[in-house]
Amino acid sequence: xxxNRELEGKTxxxxxxxxxxxxIREFAQAVGETNPIYHDAEAARxxxxxxxxxxxxxxxxxxxxxxxxxxxxxELGLDYSLVVHGTQEFEYRxxxxxxxxxxxxxxxxxITARGPHEFLKIETTMxxxxxxxxxxxxxxxxxxxxxxx
Amino acid sequence: xxxxxxxDVAVGEEIPERSNVVDRAQLVQYAGASGDFNPIHWxxxxxxxxxxxxVIAHGMxxxxxxxxxxxxxxxxxxxxxxxxxxxxxxxxxxxxxVAKGRVAEKDEASRTVRLxxxxxxxxxxxxxxPIKNGEAIVELP
Numbered sequence: 613x614x615x616n617r618e619l620e621g622k623t624x625x626x627x628x629x630x631x632x633x634x635x636i637r638e639f640a641q642a643v644g645e646t647n648p649i650y651h652d653a654e655a656a657r658x659x660x661x662x663x664x665x666x667x668x669x670x671x672x673x674x675x676x677x678x679x680x681x682x683x684x685x686x687e688l689g690l691d692y693s694l695v696v697h698g699t700q701e702f703e704y705r706x707x708x709x710x711x712x713x714x715x716x717x718x719x720x721x722x723i724t725a726r727g728p729h730e731f732l733k734i735e736t737t738m739x740x741x742x743x744x745x746x747x748x749x750x751x752x753x754x755x756x757x758x759x760x761x
Numbered sequence: 762x763x764x765x766x767x768x769d770v771a772v773g774e775e776i777p778e779r780s781n782v783v784d785r786a787q788l789v790q791y792a793g794a795s796g797d798f799n800p801i802h803w804x805x806x807x808x809x810x811x812x813x814x815x816v817i818a819h820g821m822x823x824x825x826x827x828x829x830x831x832x833x834x835x836x837x838x839x840x841x842x843x844x845x846x847x848x849x850x851x852x853x854x855x856x857x858x859v860a861k862g863r864v865a866e867k868d869e870a871s872r873t874v875r876l877x878x879x880x881x882x883x884x885x886x887x888x889x890x891p892i893k894n895g896e897a898i899v900e901l902p
Contacts, residue, residue, distance in 0.1 A: 635794075642794035643825035644781060647762055647833070659762065661839065668828035668838050672821050676796040693811060697820045701845035707838055750845075 663709035678716035725759035767901035
């Protein structure tokens with residue numbers, strides 16, 4: 613069953629996530645980041661950052677919380693067992709740091725087909741408490757074999 | 762950590778590679794830290810049911826290694842304004858993943874550098890690229 617193209621452009625409710633020091637540490641340990649700026653606020657300040665810094669792929673933690681409402685949207689018709697992650701991009705306006713309260717707002721940017729597969733592009737904009745954009749994440753999910761023949 | 766200067770970078774030079782031998786405990790740890798509990802990363806029965814040889818690493822776990830190579834090369838993750846990857850092949854436990862990159866372009870006006878990024882795994886005597894066509898834009902002082 614092909615995806616519902618009418619959902620192109622649909623924006624979903626924002627999900628707010630508070631970035632904590634221990635969560636950053638836990639994530640940094642899991643991905644093998646040993647730079648002290650990811651583990652200690654003082655070390656981060658010594659390098660000119662306002663607080664303990666989150667590793668570059670940390671926004672994953674946010675879009676894994678905001679994304680389910682998109683992929684489980686009954687109107688979209690996505691069968692998650694057919695999905696593989698095709699591409700991922702992060703665009704940063706500033707580093708994410710401990711103490712940030714970020715709101716991740718996902719939007720279906722595009723749905724296209726190539727051969728038997730469909731490509732669902734989800735763009736998630738992450739804004740801080742002041743309303744400034746901190747990071748934009750763009751993911752392509754490949755829905756295998758669901759294109760119209 | 763020393764920050765890399767724009768003038769110290771030459772087009773064509775490779776960035777120091779970063780490698781990791783994937784084990785199942787790392788995948789469980791990453792599942793917990795990221796919140797991605799898709800069972801294909803920790804439950805071999807589910808992985809085989811969907812046609813995989815066994816559990817596979819999270820694509821984002823491999824991207825994190827590539828991002829680490831970029832951040833450590835720049836000396837400051839705040840210098841990175843964009844990073845992107847394509848996931849092309851799965852990574853299996855016990856495999857050694859090597860994240861690599863090369864300076865593709867320098868822009869004097871904006872003092873930005875474009876890196877090409879990829880990741881390699883040796884499998885059955887061949888080099889495969891679980892991550893291909895990756896790219897980062899880094900602003901250097």
